[in-house]
Amino acid sequence: MTQISGVYSFCAGVMLQLIVGFATVAPPITAQTTAAPHLETSKPLTGTYKVSGSNGTTCLLASMGLQLNITFISVSQNKTVQDVVNLQPNGTQSSGSCFSSNASLLLTTDGGKTNLTFHFMLNTTSSKYHLSEVSLLAVWPDMKGDFSASNQSLDYLRGTSGHSYMCRSEQNLYVNSNLSINTFQLQVQPFGLTGEQFGAAEECQLDEDDMLIPIIVGAALAVLVLIVLLAYLIGRKRSHAGYQTI
Template sequence: MTRLASARPWSLGVALPLLFAAALHQGFATVAPPTTAQTTAAPHKGPERPERGQYHVSGSNGTVCLLAYMGLQLNITVNLGSQNKSVQDVMNINPNLTKSSGSCEPDRAVLQLNTDSDRTNLSFVFVLNTTSNKYHLGEVSVTAAVPDMTEPFSARNVSLDYLHGNLGHSYMCRQEQRLAVTSGFSVNAFQMQVQPFGVVENQFGAAEECQLDEDDMLIPIIVGGALAGLVLVVLLAYLIGRKRSHAGYQTI
C-alpha cells in the first residue's frame, strides 16, 4: 500500500510574506519622519552639534519664572547686492560663554542670551493667552557679528507661532528642529525643553512633546503592527497548507 502526498502550497505562502516583511521594514527605516507646518526637522550642517545649555530667568521676587535646557545653532544668510555675493554663516551658541537674563510678566516672558562679549545677542519672547492658559513663542530677535560684514547682522520677527504649551507644563522636543525667523535667519534647536510660565520650585513641569517626536515614535509602532500582521498571515498560510496536505493523501 503506497501513499501519494500532494505538494505543499503553503511553502510559497510562507516565503513571500517574509520577503514582503523585510522590504516593508527597510522602507520604513529609510523614510524620514514627516515635518510639521511650523517647525521642520533639519539635517545637521556646518559646525558640530552644539552643547546643551541650561538657562533661567528670575522674576522681581527672585524666584525662577522661566527655565530652558537646549542646544542652539544660528543659521544666517545675507545677500550683499553691492558685492554680488551671499554670506552664509552657521554659529553654535556656547553655553559656557553665554549669559542669560530676561524678564517675566503675567502674560509675557523674555529670555535673552548674550555671548562672545555681547557680539551675539539672541532673544526669545513667549506669550501667554490668559483665557486659554496656553503659551507660544511669539518673537525672536538676534544681533550677531558675521565674517565679511562690516556691520552686525540683525533680524527680528514679532509674529511667530512656535513651541506651544499649556500653563504649568514644559515644551519638549528631542528632535532637532528649525525655527524659521526671517528669510535669512533661522534657529536650530537641539533637545529642547523650555517652560516660560508656571515654574514651581525651579523644576520643569510635566513635558508636552512636540509633533516631531510623536511622528518619530509612530514609525516603529506602524512597523511592529505590520510585522505582527504578516506573522499572522504566515501562520494562517501554514495551517491551511497543512490541512490541504492531509486532505490530499490517497490510498492505492
C-alpha cells in the first residue's frame, strides 16, 4: 500500500505542476491587438453609436467603452505630459458615412472640441473588413495648440461582412507615439448590417485565450482523476493477488 500511496502522491504532484504552469502562462499577444495596460483610472462607460446611410437606415453600429491615452504639451506645466481621458457616452454625438467598401464613425464631444474618427475598409473579394485608420483632433484648455494624431495604415478589429467583431477583453489600439485607445466591451459592425441588430459575433483572440485556460485546467484535472483511479485499480488488483489461497 505504501507503493500505491507513493503513486498517488507522484501523480498528484506532476499534474499540479502542469495545472499551475497552464494557469500562469500569459495568453499570447496577437499582432492585431495587445492587452491594455492597467491604468490608475476608472473604466469608461459603454456607449452605443450608430451611423445612418443615405436611405436613413443604420449602416454602422458600435457598442464600446473608450479611453484615450494621449501625450501633449501642457501650458500650465510647460512640459510634455500624459493624460488618460474616458469618453462619456451621454455627451458624445455619433455621425459618419457608409459606402460599399469603406465606412467611418465620427465621435464628437465637448461641443466639437474632441473629434475621434474610425475608418473601416472592406475587401470586396474576401468580404473581410478591418479598422484601417484612426484620427483624433482635440482642443483642450491646457493644451499648447491643437492636438492632432492619426494613423492610416492600421489593421485592427478584423471581421467578415455581415458579422460583428466582438472583444469583451480590455485591449489597446496603438495609433502613434502620442495616442493609443483602450477599448472595453467592444462590439462593432461596419458592413452588412441588417436592421438595428448586430450580426453573428466573431470573437477576438484575447477572449478566446481567456476561455482556453479554464478548459486546459479542467482537462488536466480530469486526467489527474483518471490516473489516480487507474493507480487505485492496479494497486487493488495486486493486493488481491498477494492473498491467494495456497
